[in-house]
Amino acid sequence: xxxxxxxxxxxxxxxxxxxxxxxxxxxxxxxxxxxxxxxxxxxxxxxxxxxxxxxxxxxxxxxxxxxxxxxxxxxxxxxxxxxxxxxxxxxxxxxxxxxxxxxxxxxxxxxxxxxxxxxxxxxxxxxxxxxxxxxxxxxxxxxxxxxxxxxxxxxxxxxxxxxxxxxxxxxxxxxxxxxxxxxxxxxxxxxxxxxxxxxxxxxxxxxxxxxxxxxxxxxxxxxxxxxxxxxxxxxxxxxxxxxxxxxxxxxxxxxxxxxxxxxxxxxxxxxxxxxxxxxxxxxxxxxxxxxxxxxxxxxxxxxxxxxxxxxxxxxxxxxxxxxxxxxxxxxxxxxxxxxxxxxxxxxxxxxxxxxxxxxxxxxxxxxxxxxxxxxxxxxxxxxxxxxxxxxxxxxxxxxxxxxxxxxxxxxxxxxxxxxxxxxxxxxxxxxxxxxxxxxxxxxxxxxxxxxx
Amino acid sequence: xxxxxxxxxxxxxxxxxxxxxxxxxxxxxxxxxxxxxxxxxxxxxxxxxxxxxxxxxxxxxxxxxxxxxxxxxxxxxxxxxxxxxxxxxxxxxxxxxxxxxxxxxxxxxxxxxxxxxxxxxxxxxxxxxxxxxxxxxxxxxxxxxxxxxxxxxxxxxxxxxxxxxxxxxxxxxxxxxxxxxxxxxxxxxxxxxxxxxxxxxxxxxxxxxxxxxxxx
Numbered sequence: 273x274x275x276x277x278x279x280x281x282x283x284x285x286x287x288x289x290x291x292x293x294x295x296x297x298x299x300x301x302x303x304x305x306x307x308x309x310x311x312x313x314x315x316x317x318x319x320x321x322x323x324x325x326x327x328x329x330x331x332x333x334x335x336x337x338x339x340x341x342x343x344x345x346x347x348x349x350x351x352x353x354x355x356x357x358x359x360x361x362x363x364x365x366x367x368x369x370x371x372x373x374x375x376x377x378x379x380x381x382x383x384x385x386x387x388x389x390x391x392x393x394x395x396x397x398x399x400x401x402x403x404x405x406x407x408x409x410x411x412x413x414x415x416x417x418x419x420x421x422x423x424x425x426x427x428x429x430x431x432x433x434x435x436x437x438x439x440x441x442x443x444x445x446x447x448x449x450x451x452x453x454x455x456x457x458x459x460x461x462x463x464x465x466x467x468x469x470x471x472x473x474x475x476x477x478x479x480x481x482x483x484x485x486x487x488x489x490x491x492x493x494x495x496x497x498x499x500x501x502x503x504x505x506x507x508x509x510x511x512x513x514x515x516x517x518x519x520x521x522x523x524x525x526x527x528x529x530x531x532x533x534x535x536x537x538x539x540x541x542x543x544x545x546x547x548x549x550x551x552x553x554x555x556x557x558x559x560x561x562x563x564x565x566x567x568x569x570x571x572x573x574x575x576x577x578x579x580x581x582x583x584x585x586x587x588x589x590x591x592x593x594x595x596x597x598x599x600x601x602x603x604x605x606x607x608x609x610x611x612x613x614x615x616x617x618x619x620x621x622x623x624x625x626x627x628x629x630x631x632x633x634x635x636x637x638x639x640x641x642x643x644x645x646x647x648x649x650x651x652x653x654x655x656x657x658x659x660x661x662x663x664x665x666x667x668x669x670x671x672x673x674x675x676x677x678x679x680x681x682x683x684x685x686x687x688x689x690x691x692x693x694x695x696x697x698x699x700x701x702x703x704x705x706x707x708x709x710x711x712x713x714x715x716x717x718x719x720x721x722x723x724x
Numbered sequence: 725x726x727x728x729x730x731x732x733x734x735x736x737x738x739x740x741x742x743x744x745x746x747x748x749x750x751x752x753x754x755x756x757x758x759x760x761x762x763x764x765x766x767x768x769x770x771x772x773x774x775x776x777x778x779x780x781x782x783x784x785x786x787x788x789x790x791x792x793x794x795x796x797x798x799x800x801x802x803x804x805x806x807x808x809x810x811x812x813x814x815x816x817x818x819x820x821x822x823x824x825x826x827x828x829x830x831x832x833x834x835x836x837x838x839x840x841x842x843x844x845x846x847x848x849x850x851x852x853x854x855x856x857x858x859x860x861x862x863x864x865x866x867x868x869x870x871x872x873x874x875x876x877x878x879x880x881x882x883x884x885x886x887x888x889x890x891x892x893x894x895x896x897x898x899x900x901x902x903x904x905x906x907x908x909x910x911x912x913x914x915x916x917x918x919x920x921x922x923x924x925x926x927x928x929x930x931x932x933x934x935x936x937x938x939x940x
Binding site: 321322323324326327328330331333334335336337339340341345346349351352354356357371372373407409410411412413414415416417420568569570571572573575576577578579582583618619620621622623642645646 | 749750753754755757758759760762763764765767778779782786787788789790792793797800858859860861862863864865866868869913915917918921922924925926927928929930932933936937938939
């Protein structure tokens, strides 16, 4: 199906009528009427109206600076990719239904009601062309956290049955099977046995009690299973009490990325319950960007109270144990560059952790420009990696990343996100690129100095 | 009643009333809204300080932006600087403030204020030009953007011509005050409110980023 943004009647908030958007594609789930879809979308929008989001909606000065930070705009110069424009449906609904002058806007019809057609038009903007990387949130002169707001817009879209079918299918599979990629508990157990043999290390599974509940991303389980062995080797070398648990091992949260709060909660609660069941003091999250955001920063909201355990990304844990001298590593004579996963560095505040680890490994780190918190997103986050129709745009955006990497002169890119790694590997195949993308976790595991 | 008496009398009183009530309503509306409580474990930074720091940092630090946008940002700085000079350093304005509120401060020489007014109008012209030409700004711009620019320019232009006219400038002064009345009335409803709102939005994000330990 396709739709075109229609010209709208001139009103106080009408945008430049000359700004047309070419044909867009959208998916629609279910057979509900437009009224039902809209009603659910509006309820989802209303649920997310609070002091902060309302202030954001009131504050935008239409300066357009956010566009200059967005990889989609940077690579296409198409104004529709302006980050704050992606919030337009939410803003329109807020102004007409919830804002301080909502009554006036409705009385004089100064702001038109949001329509299903409008939401259909916006599907591409909030899913295909936004990874919620948060670069826009770094530059907004009004301090609007646009990336967080895009997540709220997605919630409305999902409720309207307007999440892209590819992403929705992946999320639904994760809800039904416990994994978006078929990494069911049985499959996971098989992989664990394989990796235990492969790495000649013990992998603890379904222990009644453990200090650390270890989790994996489905991408790691299915595509980069060495992460299982690497994690086990490190934890065993440290003599930690740890376990995987069959009822909560998968850390990705496609519910969150799709915009389904119900699925998000369900996926998060599996981890929380697993940790509580084994009385874990720490939940160790894998090399996965959004898994960090989902549990570390949003887990308590899903649980309804503070989490009764600590949550760490594996890079933070490695920085801790290496920094404190508990884990010793060999020096590695290698030039690398590091790709900061947006949700762990810029959005998560753990920018320094991998650098502590890389310094301990003695790597010749060649930072990208811009790098660290300012790093360009690889274009695979926010569920975009799963949306087939977004592929060409994703590759276009990845050219920015390739350019950044090339300029460092390093042949190897390290990262702490398996989704970024997958995005790099996919683009590597597409572009016949000669760079390697490796896991920092696995590099550490390969270079542990065992005590005699 | 002359135009001057109308502009400085009932029109000004109404305008100030709308301004005060409108600003109070819009800000009060936001402050009355439910506040989202983040129950995740903080990374430990002082979150309130983070909020205050973001208010300051976003004034001077524009993060990872391309060179393309640096000239427009310089234009915006210049506009706000000139605006501050014109509003708060003009002898006539300080005298009016003293008569109304009983406080005063030294003024800048007339030519400095005049030049600032001209600079301010020039920066508004640049802003209008960009809004008309730049695809992103064309997409984002609405009535609010255009009217806010227009009324600001009108107040400055009438003030500038009144100042340059010297003696017998009653009509120009009346038009200046009248356009200022319109600006005051429009202020709470449009983007001019960013003069107040920026503190709220920057603070909220600063608190959230400090909570996570993210760069502010």
